[in-house]
Amino acid sequence: MTSLQQDFSKAQDRWRGLEDSKVPVFFVGAATCGRAAGAAEVLEHLRRRIKTKKLNIIVVEVGCLGPCSFEPLVIVHKPGAPRICYGNVGPEEVIRILENYVLGDDPCAEMALGKMTPGRLPGIRDFNEHPMMRRQVRNILRNCGLIDPENVYHYLAHDGYRGFLRALEIGPDKTLEQVRASGLRGRGGAGFPTWRKWQTCRTIPSETKYLICNADEGDPGAFMNRSLIEGDPHSVLEGMLIAAFTLGASEGYIYCRAEYPLALHRLEVAIGQMRKLGLLGKNIHGSGFSFELTVKKGAGAFVCGEETALIASIEGRRGMPQPRPPFPAVSGLLGKPTVIQNVETLGNLPLILRNGAEWFTQYGSKTSKGTKTFALAGKIKRTGLIEVPLGITLRDIVYDIGGGIVGDKALKAVQTGGPSGGCIPAEKIDLAVDYESLTKAGSIMGSGGMIVLDEDNCMVDIARYFLSFTQEESCGKCAPCRVGTRAMLSILERITAGEGEMADLDKLEKIARTVKDGSLCGLGQTAPNPVLTTLRYFRKEYEEHIKKGQCSAFVCSRMISYHIDQKRCSGCGACARVCPVNAISGEKKKPHVINQNVCIQCGVCLSTCPDIYAAVYRRSGELTKYEKRRKKKEKTD
């Protein structure tokens, strides 16, 4: 193990060199989301300015720190001063920070989110005091956004691979015991105790055993795994080493979706580095433990997140699930005992081994230990990747961390667990976020997608949306799922088109129960959840659609009609010119009208009508809605 010791000291030197750097350092968040927000441009401008001015400044690309709504994020180290994190840094802003703070002495407090290291700087609070960060506990994400994910020495300098070395030291039995004592449960969705899966696999005598990391994050509305791999790939890989060592697995696969090109790249880079450090291959650091690792790129099939379908896909076949038992832990990949773990589950392991099970159990609730990452998105002010102790309430997440609803509208529901989960209504906002409470409420923990819905979201439409997804992704092997999801979808389409009947609701519920009970795999068994929870909590909305032909959120376009307020319309003709079906007519400077028989409800007239008139409004059932507010009085001259 001497060689890794040398690497540790090298890593310490390198990291400290950066931390106490005598020259300024810019850490730019350049994960996929950061890039989407413009980080690539920021980097380009910054580097160009550094070059033309011949400045001695280091630029480091890091992963995502989490508060995505503040992206692009830049952390600046100026020698002798605390490190500052800036938010919403565009190309102009980064140059301003460079000129005013790094080369001058104005810390640009107005752009700062907070200080990352201790020290006094007037007008800038601690980063951990930022409302989005205050309630978070960043264990799994501890390195994300702070280290260069393509530099293994940065990981080593943060106690990287010490968890694995600890496992080697105490042996597989005691490692398993640590995982058992920690109470860690699978972070992929179902929450199965990790140690139990491992124990089953360990009792099966077999020379070959496999470990698979499931990074096929297929849930729409979830990006926790992408962020962790992009920001700190080695933490997941170290988790794989610990799991493989405990199981006696000699080969591992990472099944990662093709839609994540940067994550795939980071994995390849990191695996190359592991090889160089002797952390892969035969007889790793003289322990007698051998392990090889291969990345498999998914080919686009949601069902491959299901364990047996994923195995079929790695074997080169159609990704269709198998009946269980036998469970993969008994007979999985190529008929050998196989353990499949989610990215985040693996990311927890190094911490448990390094700090001990007791440390881990200080976070979380009675049955749900540890912390969990969530992808917070939808109609919320502060979106992003967050990590919180399990057992925290939805209210804390939505209002404290997320800052409440965009435009201070009314919260309607929180959707957890993606297409397998459900919608938790606003009145249950004090629900504790743990495995049991979410299941009791009809939803699931899922992998961590959390979409906030407000009064402008139609719950029937949400159910239809998820069903159209699962119906399309159903592999077609078993009839309840194949036929049932289609039948549910067609009912939901009817209701959202204004053609539903009251009898449809009972039918919908009956089919949903059949699909839940009769489907072969998790996809089908959970596909009805969005329907069942919306029926349970939002039945009134369904009834409104059916009885009144009314969509009170103004989402279901077939139930909405567009009209022109004759008092407000000036006859400017802007709407008539853009109407794609020529449904609008009227004389110049006289109020126009929309021919309802021709109108296709595209809404272009509404968005085109100048704000000074704001004459176009919508109707649905008994409701009327003026979206725009007139900015001035209607008289223009």
Place this chain on the structure above:
Amino acid sequence: MKKRLSRITDILARYPAGRGNLIPILQDIQGEFGYLSEETVEELERLMGISANEIYGVVTFYTQFRFRPPGRHRIQSCQGTACHVRGGLQILKEFEKRLGITAGRTTADGKFDLERVACLGCCALAPVAAVDGEVHAAITAKKVSYILSQYGGEKGRKKK
């Protein structure tokens, strides 16, 4: 330029024999040629000893594989949950309108492919779309034509 068959055998040589690597091999071939063809399947049947039936079974199962030549620029309009609740469908419709094609098609001039994808994983910046893998954040209907113009597309292609 190398003959296509030898390009295929080059790809096969990267992998150990056996059917386990059929999917990565198909991915590599599609990466090399842009799409799969009937000839490719026949050649693979011969070279790998897997029946064409089975290969078609795999190819048609996964959404990634295609049998038509791709357009020069690939547009992926995200229809994930966060994008959906923030108007992702309107963005897709705007792309369709501007390009004059429906999702899953290629423009007549071969310039753009339009796809709907389940999730690009940039939910916090919804709605998003990716062009050639580069993700554009917080798109509005108005921004669509600007994005297209960056890739030399949509010059007055507005429908009347």
